[in-house]
Structures are given as structure tokens and as C-alpha cells.
Amino acid sequence: MLEVRDIFVSYGNRDVLRDISLTLEGGKMIALLGANGAGKTTLVRALNGILPVSKGEILIDGKPFHKFSRREIAQKVAVVAQENETKFPVTVLEFVLAGRFASGGAFGWESEKDFTASENALLSCDLASFSDRFMNELSGGERQRVVLARALATEANILLLDEPTANLDLAHQGSMFRLIRERCRTGKYSAIVITHDLNLAAEFADEIVLLKDGRICAKGAPSDVLTVGNLVEVFGVRVLLDANPASGKVRVTTVY
Amino acid sequence: MQEGVAVKNIRINSSRTALRYGGMLVLLLAAALVAAALLGSEKLSFFDLSEEQRAILFDIRLPRILLGAAVGASLAVAGAGLQSLLRNPLAEPYLLGVSNGAALGTMLAFIFFEQFEFSRPVMAFGGASLATFAVYQMAKSRSGMNVERLVLSGVIVTTFLSSIIVLVTSLLDATKLRSFTFWLLGDLSQATLNGFYISLIVGIIGTIVMTSQAKALNLMMIGERDAGDFGVEVKKVRLLVFGAASAMVGTAVAASGSVGYVGLIVPHxxxxxxxxxxxxxxPFSAIAGAIFVVLADTVARVAISPRELPVGAITALIGAPLFIYLLRRN
Incomplete structure (x- = not known):
């Protein structure tokens, strides 16, 4: 379980995040929404301890962050960051195995367990035949799935995903969210997902957190948060709301 | 997960690969050392060495060959480490100005502490560290570090240090000047056994430190941010790699000047x-770097025999075109 208590994060003397509190229980999937620059990525980077908080505290399973080493946090929290490219010829398998750094060892060769975890991750991301391909030969969407596979290979229970569907086609957007939700449904995992797709968030998330200018402007069940008033306030656009005929969940239509 | 659905399996048995190919490289190195010992302006055979030939072999040629091996290994390992750390296959001690920093340190040690031979590698290490720090600070920006910024910062530091080196050499007298210009290009002809021992020890320690960080470097090479996310203590790794690289480049330059491009060619x-x-x-770069410099120096000794070329001229002749090729492919 991840608990965030009244945290502030600042760059220099400018507060980018103010007074953020939220709780991520096991089995839950939270979607983090907000306009560009609202502080979503900053929040995710604070939630795995890479960015220090200036006030407040973050606890994993009741224990505050500063009691964990970098490795220990990485064993519990895995990140799917926005893509970045490497100039070295790294294979998909090597890339995914890198996710085993925290739970495997800092030295030596990978163990049988490391390989098994990586292969399972590749299988669940629909990448079984890709293991010996080079990362720089893949399409953007394929790379994005490999990045997810690396996070799954860590076997960390808390997943933080920063726009995991940004480069994906329609089918893979759905299957990525379904995969994350299924993991959470087992109760062992939980996830915070940044996305710009309000409808995917409404469809899959248990809870939505709406960020505006570094503060939480609304949080709760999708149907409570995705209201015309909130969306006008956060995004400044007019929207129509109805129900998705297939699932009955909230559906957001932008009026241009 | 379903039983029987196998991921396309390309698991390599890494420790066996390491032993097999590492062993082959060691054999190649042994062959290169023997060939280098026998070739030269005076050709030697294994047997029937005259007194004079023995002196050539043990007092002149062997220290030079062994030093070449230690220098080559150090430079190649430093290059491999810096490339992964800076996420840039073009990073190289010579091109980043690290070698020039070490050269300036060596010269200052030579001028102010001439009687203490040991001051040269120490001052060279200091110069190399400062140059590394300067390039790193200049090249990094909030959005990370791109190829162009890094290469450009390297050029700036290199030229700045070169001008100071020119200033210092112009204050020296003419006889010293010639040996210095030769040495600046990378020259093994002044090899001593003491120089070799220092280079060997620092080279071995540096290679062990760098190899110990190899798994972390595999993550750093993919992305510094990602590496932190997945449990690498980025600052510690950076300090160890910069430290090891500066020490290895420092001792190599103190002993043999700036032998360029070894750290680019060999890891590539x-x-x-x-x-x-x-x-x-x-670790493979260490062995291959030793082979490369030993062979390059053999060419430098025999190409226009009985006169000699500085070994740095040979490595640059091979390295510069490779650099252009890699830069274009980038």
C-alpha cells in the first residue's frame, strides 16, 4: 500500500506540487488526469523517491520512504516512464532483464529466476517473439510495450505508468489497460496511470485523481470526478457526458 | 502463464561465453606480445641472443611493449565506461579532453617536481578528473545530455587545454620541446619499468572497479533516469566510473602521452x-585494448625503421575515420 500525506515538491523555490494526499491500496488502479504541466509526471517521480519532497511524507506499507534504500524502493515500485532512446544496440531481452537489477543483484550474471520473470513479462505483453530483436529496430508502440514488460519483470507490486498508451494503436491501448487492470484485480498489484484519454480512465480506473496547477482538484470514483464542471475547470473545454453503450461507464465527448 | 509457450530462447550462458572468448583474447594478446618482442629495427629470434640483443630485448623493447599493453587496456576500459555512463558511443578520453587534462597535469609535475617520478601520474589524475568534471558540467542540461553537446564540450575543453599546453611548452627550452611534442602525440619510446608497474596496477584496479559497475552501467546506458527508477544509485556509479576512468587515463597519459582513439575503436x-x-x-575491452596498442606500437616502430613514429599517430590514423563513420551513422 502506498500512502501520500500532504506532500509538497518544489523546483528551487517554486512549489510544483502542493498538499497532495492520496492512498493507493492493493488491488486498486488510479488514473491521474490533468492538463499539460499540471504536475502529473512530477508526482509520479516523487512517488518512487527520485524527486525529494519538501514537505509531507510518503509511506510504503506503513514505512516512510527515507527508511528504504534506492534498491528497496525499486523492488516495490516499478515505473513505466515516457520513452527514451538508447544509442547502443540493446536487445529486447537485455532491456527487460535490466528490470531485474533491484531484485536480482547488482553484480554477476542473471539467475534462472531473473530469466523466468523476464520471459513471463514478455509473454504477457505479447512480445514472445521479440526477445532477440534490437530496441532501435522496433516501432514506437512496440518499444512502449517492452518498457511495460521491463516494469512487470521487476515483480514490484506498485506500478507507476506515465502515459503508457501514448504511442499505441487502438487495440494495444485497450489491451495494455486490460493487462494492468487484470494484474490489479488479483489484489497483489496496484497501479497509478497517467493518461490523457479520459474514456480509457473512466473505463478501467477504480479511482480518478484530477490535478490542476499542482493541486488535487477532485478525486474519487470516475462518475463522481468526470463531471462537466470539473472538466471545464481543468481543461477549459466544453464536454458532453453520457454512458458508453457497451459498458455503461461515463463517456466524455469533447465539443470543438 | 501457459505452460509450453516458450519465449524465443536466446539465453546465452554468459559465464561460459566470457571464459571462452576471454581465453581466446588472452591467447591473441600473448601472440601479439611475442610478435612485438621479436619485430623491430633489430629483428630477434627466440634463440641465440647475443649480449647486445638481450639488452635490446629486456631493457628497451620489453618495458615498452608491456607499458603499451597496460596503457591500451586502461584507455579502452576508460572509454567503454565513459561511453555507457554518458550514453554516448562517441565518448572517448582523448576527444573529451580528459587526456589533455592529464597531459597538462603531467607537464606541470615535470616542471615543478621533476625529481619525483611518482608526482606525474598523481598530477595527471588530478588534471584528468578536472577535465572530466568540466566536460560533464558543460554537457549536461536540464533535458539530459545529447551527442552534439557532449562532443562540443569535449572540443572546447580540449582546445582550451591545448592552448595552455602550448603556452607551457613555449616556456621550455628547445631540446625538451621536441621530446614533449612527440610525447603529446602519444609515444611509448620513453617507457620505463616503473612507469609500467604503476600503469599495470592502476589498470588492473580500474578494470576491476569498472567491471564491478558493469551491471549498473547496462542500465545507465539505456537511460540515467530509468537506471535510478530501477534501483541504481546513479551518483555512486557516476563517481566510481569517473574516478576509475580518470585514474586510468591519468596514469596512461603520464607514462605515454595522449594515445588517441583507443577508447573509441576498441569498445566499438x-x-x-x-x-x-x-x-x-x-573486461574484453581491457584485453583487446592491450592487443591494439601493442600492435599499433609495433607498426610505429617498424614502419619507417630505423626511425620511429609516435604510436598515437597510428591509432589516430585508424580512429579518426571510424569516428566520422560513427558520427554519420548516429
């Missing part, structure tokens, strides 16, 4: 042959 070839895993790239 190793990656072509064995892939990008630093647990292989770093």
Missing part, C-alpha cells in the same frame, strides 16, 4: 562482436 569493435553487455564489454 567489442560491441560489434559480442553485443552491448558491459559485463563482457569492459
Amino acid at each position: 569493435l567489442i560491441r560489434l562482436a559480442f553485443g552491448s553487455d558491459n559485463r563482457l564489454v569492459v
